Amino acid sequence: MLKTFSITAILEGVSYLLLFGLGMPLKYLADMPEPNIYIGYAHGFLFIAYVALAALLTLERKWGFKMFAILFIASLLPFGTFYIDKKYLKPMLAVE
Template identity: 85%
Template structure:
């Protein structure tokens, strides 16, 4: 499950950056709302999947509420899921 969560975390981070770095400027500066709709749907799905997988993984690994809170807050910050992947989810970080 850790591998699936890592992939989801990276994809969620990419979709977040695409939404605010590409979708929003196209919507408000170029009056092109269509790309924002598709990017928004993808990001919404990935965000929900990330949170559900975070709950399941936290329960499975018995990490506790503090770790879940860190994982959740990271999903709200730009580049947060990339930091989480490097700091908490890589095999070397998990083994520590």
């Protein structure tokens, strides 16, 4: 499940950047709301998947609330999930 979470973290980060780096400027500067709808749906799905997997992994690995809080806060920050993947997930995957 750790590999799945790692992939979800990267995809969630990419969708976040696409939403705010591409979707919002197209919506408000170019008056093109359509791409924002689809990017928003994808981001919403990936965000929910990321948080659900973070909760499951926290319980499965007995990480504690502090680690879950770190994972959750990272999902709200640009590039946060990339940081989590590099700092926490990749080293764990290398050991497994």
